[in-house]
Amino acid sequence: MLKLLINLNQIDVRNFIFIIISYSFTSFLPTNIIAQKLSKAQQAEFEIKCIQLANAFCGYIDELTEEKSLEEDMSTEEFFNSDVCQWNINQMKSFFSTKNLKTNKIIGYTPTGSPPIKYTSIDNYIKLLLNQRLKYKSVVYDFSAFQINKLVERVDKNGEIYYEGKVKFKQNFYASKNHVGNSELGWDVFHEDFKSLVFTIKQVRTAEGRFFAITFHKLIVEQQLI
Amino acid sequence: MIRFLIVLSIIFSFFSCSSDVNYTAMDIIVFNNDEFQSGKYSELLKQLASPFESNCNNDIVGFDPLVVSRKDLNVKSKLDYFDNPAGNRNKVKFAERELKEYFLDTDVVSDLKKKTMPNYSFDPFLKTLVGKKGVFVYSKEEASVDSLTIYSDINAVHTAIDEYICSEGENLSPKITLVLYRKNEVEIPVVKPTNNNDLASNINLIANRKEHSSVRLDMIDSIFVSFFTEDSKVLEISDSGVPLNGTQNGFPHVKDWLRSLATSRTIEAVTVTEFKKNATDGLISEIHISETHLGDAKIVNKSKPN
Numbered sequence: 364m365l366k367l368l369i370n371l372n373q374i375d376v377r378n379f380i381f382i383i384i385s386y387s388f389t390s391f392l393p394t395n396i397i398a399q400k401l402s403k404a405q406q407a408e409f410e411i412k413c414i415q416l417a418n419a420f421c422g423y424i425d426e427l428t429e430e431k432s433l434e435e436d437m438s439t440e441e442f443f444n445s446d447v448c449q450w451n452i453n454q455m456k457s458f459f460s461t462k463n464l465k466t467n468k469i470i471g472y473t474p475t476g477s478p479p480i481k482y483t484s485i486d487n488y489i490k491l492l493l494n495q496r497l498k499y500k501s502v503v504y505d506f507s508a509f510q511i512n513k514l515v516e517r518v519d520k521n522g523e524i525y526y527e528g529k530v531k532f533k534q535n536f537y538a539s540k541n542h543v544g545n546s547e548l549g550w551d552v553f554h555e556d557f558k559s560l561v562f563t564i565k566q567v568r569t570a571e572g573r574f575f576a577i578t579f580h581k582l583i584v585e586q587q588l589i
Numbered sequence: 590m591i592r593f594l595i596v597l598s599i600i601f602s603f604f605s606c607s608s609d610v611n612y613t614a615m616d617i618i619v620f621n622n623d624e625f626q627s628g629k630y631s632e633l634l635k636q637l638a639s640p641f642e643s644n645c646n647n648d649i650v651g652f653d654p655l656v657v658s659r660k661d662l663n664v665k666s667k668l669d670y671f672d673n674p675a676g677n678r679n680k681v682k683f684a685e686r687e688l689k690e691y692f693l694d695t696d697v698v699s700d701l702k703k704k705t706m707p708n709y710s711f712d713p714f715l716k717t718l719v720g721k722k723g724v725f726v727y728s729k730e731e732a733s734v735d736s737l738t739i740y741s742d743i744n745a746v747h748t749a750i751d752e753y754i755c756s757e758g759e760n761l762s763p764k765i766t767l768v769l770y771r772k773n774e775v776e777i778p779v780v781k782p783t784n785n786n787d788l789a790s791n792i793n794l795i796a797n798r799k800e801h802s803s804v805r806l807d808m809i810d811s812i813f814v815s816f817f818t819e820d821s822k823v824l825e826i827s828d829s830g831v832p833l834n835g836t837q838n839g840f841p842h843v844k845d846w847l848r849s850l851a852t853s854r855t856i857e858a859v860t861v862t863e864f865k866k867n868a869t870d871g872l873i874s875e876i877h878i879s880e881t882h883l884g885d886a887k888i889v890n891k892s893k894p895n
Binding site for chain 2: 401402404408412415418419423426436454457460461567569570571575576577578
């Protein structure tokens with residue numbers, strides 16, 4: 364700016380007007396023109412991060428069903444309102460944006476193990492799970508089978524580049540009516556869940572600056588509740 | 590024919606004898622394991638498991654200790670320890686041996702590493718028992734919590750159970766819960782940071798999956814206050830320099846991140862790459878880290894085309 368003022372004495376009025384117009388124009392460029400793209404390496408890193416987050420998110424669900432199985436004396440409502448349950452639910456909610464939480468239809472599940480999918484809130488889904496699995500004393504999950512769809516590059520209506528992806532994974536679910544603990548013996552129910560977390564990676568602006576943010580939109584559970 | 594009648598009478602007498610004792614399912618909840626390790630609780634449980642004569646109807650009352658749990662550690666016994674194939678005749682001896690074996694041999698750490706239960710303190714638990722039928726609390730020390738009676742003598746427990754059985758009659762609950770504990774000895778130990786000057790090592794104490802989550806959660810407050818400002822943020826930076834943990838609301842607060850580390854089932858290590866300190870108090874306002882999780886390498890391989 365200082366350099367601009369020094370030069371003012373050396374230019375004619377037409378050039379001055381041109382400089383002012385140019386300066387004003389570049390100062391108010393729409394943000395989409397400078398939107399950043401992810402490199403291949405960055406895409407791979409974000410894919411891994413999304414899988415870690417999916418694992419953590421479902422870990423909270425499983426932790427709740429497991430803890431409930433140990434609290435036989437508590438009703439579903441009592442357990443739902445307990446500190447340990449609410450803390451886990453709040454952690455799960457922190458994965459979603461405020462906008463998505465307000466829609467209250469974040470988790471999709473298949474009540475009979477096949478479509479159509481019903482969508483519900485985290486709270487209702489957890490109550491559903493706690494009720495369904497109350498009769499089992501212990502559950503064990505195997506998170507080993509993960510698969511991620513490659514991030515797809517998209518442009519939103521404002522011209523901003525963003526990336527959309529889906530973490531898909533299978534969970535092996537072992538439950539026992541009798542056994543408690545992490546025994547490898549005696550599991551008398553075998554069951555599979557297929558889950559997918561739909562997410563986007565987008566640039567956001569906050570008081571802390573501009574950066575990429577991972578936002579989960581919904582969890583779909585292809586599962587026959589037992 | 591005579592042989593058949595003899596066999597039939599033997600079978601009949603066998604069932605007659607076995608029906609003399611009416612066994613009732615009993616939960617035994619234990620709040621302290623010191624006595625088990627010294628063998629005293631197994632003797633106590635032997636006394637509890639021994640059939641005794643009821644005062645009200647001359648029946649023999651026996652208990653089938655199906656489930657034994659340690660509420661302080663959130664561990665329960667396995668049912669197959671008590672599923673005696675020989676029937677009820679050896680139940681007492683079986684219970685004594687198997688209970689002792691369970692509490693001495695169980696790999697408690699492997700049972701605990703996935704738990705996120707907060708500290709399980711005894712007083713709140715006792716309050717949940719007030720007013721419940723079929724629950725008897727035994728303690729070495731005489732104590733009284735609200736309107737709950739706590740027995741200090743095993744014969745008094747037997748008497749109370751007998752009175753309960755007589756008063757309930759046909760309405761008797763099929764399950765009786767006996768709580769054993771020693772007062773003021775149920776606190777979960779808190780592991781304190783060993784080196785306040787080493788930020789990374791303290792964070793990795795919280796990230797240590799081999800430690801019980803409740804213990805790791807307990808460490809957070811002291812580490813947080815020692816190193817971080819109240820509104821400090823954490824940025825997970827990738828190898829290519831891009832932050833991986835941004836949200837619509839900015840970057841996570843350090844305290845929330847530490848809590849997620851304490852409950853993580855997959856975290857292997859945290860590396861601190863950079864941090865910003867306040868000039869005034871020397872506390873960290875922003876920390877840059879990278880995380881290593883179980884299966885990360887496997888995921889990378891899977892993402893490569895075959």
